[in-house]
Amino acid sequence: MKLYDTMAREMRELTAEDGESFRFYCCGPTVYGPAHIGNFRTFVLQDVFRRVLQLSGQKTQHVRNITDVDDKTIRDSRAADKSLTEFTEAWTVKFRADCEALNLLAPHDEPSAVAHIPQQVALIEELMEKGHAYQSEDRSVYFKVTSFESYGCLSHLDQRELRAGGSEGSAAVADDEYEKDAVADFALWKARKEEDGENFWPSPWGEGRPGWHLECSAMCREYLGDTFDLHSGGVDLVFPHHENEIAQSEAASGKTFARHWFHITHLMVDGGKMSKSLGNMYTLADLQERGFTANELRYVLISGHYRHPLNFTLQSMADAKKALLRIAKAGQALLQRAGKREQATGEGDCEADILQHDFVYFKSAYQSLLQDLNTPEALGRIFSELRELKVDQLRAEQALEAWSDLKWILLALGLSFPQVEEKAGVEVPAEISELAEQRWQAKQAKEWAQSDALRDKLLEKGWEVKDGKDGYELCPRN
RNA sequence: GGCGAGGUCGCCAAGUGGUAAGGCCAUGGUUUGCAAAACCAUUAUCGCGGGUUCGAUUCCCGCCCUCGCCUCCA
Structure with a gap:
């Protein structure tokens, strides 16, 4: 199977590194509300991708995470006056139900970020030891982008552009500047804040919670190892999310992170x-x-x-x-x-x-x-x-x-045959079905005038009759 | 400003250096007592202007327009 690779910017033949199973990771949903159809475009395409690989005789290992700790899940769970777990579990259940309705194959592993805090802390420790991370005055831990030479290789942005930030020069950038060594540096560990409520975990750098990008790096490593075959998500994740994942993971392991990058364009x-x-x-x-x-x-x-x-x-x-x-x-x-x-x-x-x-x-x-x-x-x-x-x-x-x-x-x-007789759910009033039956009898007797008159009458009442070979069906008009 | 995607029949949407898949809609026909359904058929020269080429919608250049990303949105 051939697939376009975002990093190489060309079509690549896919191969399983271990010769056995094609191991791939998809960035999953942040469970703070119902997933929308744009999210599902990505998940559906990833699902078709897996199906085609399997049909071609390739075994797969599909990992898709659940992001259940971040700014939004914390903010909204507190607004709903629920514990983070209670809140995110409810949306996870809803997400899985939608996936099943959409006929998405369940991933082989579906790790939750909250359940992998130790792995994330361990990854940060490794980055600290290797000089790729630092703790700033605000007690948060950041990744030092300048310490990772190939930063920007996925999105093809160079570091000069990254420093400049957006053309608008957003307030957020200015705000953060004094806390981080460089604008492009990103949080690995976010120090506990008042608005986090009960949602914080211990770490060598104090209480806090993991940064979003880190969650994926840690779970990739846990389930697929330092190097795996393919990483996927929506295009908007190319930068900064996937770029940051590469930086964290490769800086820690010294090995290639994902061998192939598969991004799905947005739904309009x-x-x-x-x-x-x-x-x-x-x-x-x-x-x-x-x-x-x-x-x-x-x-x-x-x-x-x-x-x-x-x-x-x-x-x-x-x-x-x-x-x-x-x-x-x-x-x-x-x-x-x-x-x-x-x-x-x-x-x-x-x-x-x-x-x-x-x-x-x-x-x-x-x-x-x-x-x-x-x-x-x-x-x-x-x-x-x-x-x-x-x-x-x-x-x-x-x-x-x-x-x-x-x-x-x-x-x-992943498509299924729709029910050909899909009228099953429609309730036909007794009066209507009686008229329809009379019409059918008239038609059988070849009393066309009577039959057509009854059909018109049904139409007036909002029901359309469609004859088949040996029967008829009624459907409501609009 | 930087990076990227796109402008193809009424709508949606593929594709190719040699005159453009498919779905929906529309129209005509076959069939049916009439409808419906089914089946068949018909409908585009590919944003604009140049260039390369025997030949471009497909390659190159310029322009216009739309859309996405540029620090946490799939």
Whole structure:
């Protein structure tokens, strides 16, 4: 599998360093509220990435952390008058539920930052010993950026630019300046402050809490060792988060940190940045309230290439619903041709251990995925191939194989078949179903005028009748 | 100012040095008593101006516009 590497700025063939398992780390959510669909773009792409690797025969070890101690979790837990643990656990549970709904494979390890304070303290001690860290007057411990020569190599910023800070010359920068030796230096350990409440831990430098960047470095090391195969996150993490992780980890270990960097570009909403103040920040629950499914969201999130901005709109959710339904119907047609009666259910595969598969049908779609995870091209090729298949000319065993491969390629994308009969949840009033039944009888008797009159009547009452081969269905109009 | 991404059919979105996938919508058709569904078909010369080339949407230069990051946001 080939994937673009942020550090090298080129496509690289992925390999497992140990020849056995492809070990990778994804920066997980900060659990202080519901994750939004932008967060999930990243997690969904990481999930497709893992699926494709596994289908290609590569074992994986997937680690994704939970950030449960930082400014926001502390601030909001105190505002909610809850303990940090109580607060973050509730949001972690919610996050996992969303992940499951979105059919994300559970990571092999999902470490929490709070549970790894000793490892973080140990890492700081090592950095102190090696002269990469210092404690300032405010009792916090900082990483000395000038002590790490290749600082900036991931984001391709040089140190001169880093010193300059933003063009706006923000107040925050000026504020911190006297505490740190250099503006670019970042906190490894934050000294206890009044507003931290009960949330502090002991350390050789006094009570306090770990810096955000440090959490990931320590957990990477704990679960994957000094060097591992790939590190991933949203583009906004390139700088400073990942840059700082590299500095901390490599300064401590003297070894290469991550061998490959995989960053997912941001999701846009209605052409602009998603933000709470604009009211365009959606969560999975928001979309479900509007009648969309997690599966449909997943489709939308993979409908653009991960390195391009993807413009999310509610219209694209509606488009996805239709597109998925078409795939489902095509699947049913294949199944029917194969003479099978298996249901095309919406069963997820969260627990499934994906194994290697050789494609006969939908191979080109699979190849799109092997080539820099081109999910939109893969989707396009699935539709093209479905059209070219000419189902009614297939032999039963061909149809069965095509059906099976269709399931496999959807498994790679993590999509499930939507329920073809999705009206199940709609309550039909007795009056309506009675009218509909009368109409059906009239139609069976070929009393067209009567039948059509009844259909119009139903339409007036807001119900549309759609006839099938040997039955009809009712759906509410809008 | 620095770094980066992008401007492709009404909307969403791939791709390529040789005249542009796919989804949604629309239109026409097959089928159906009529609808629906299904199936088939049709719809773009790729932001603007130069350059390189036999040939560029795809490479180079300039310009315009959008968006992201630049100290803790996936």
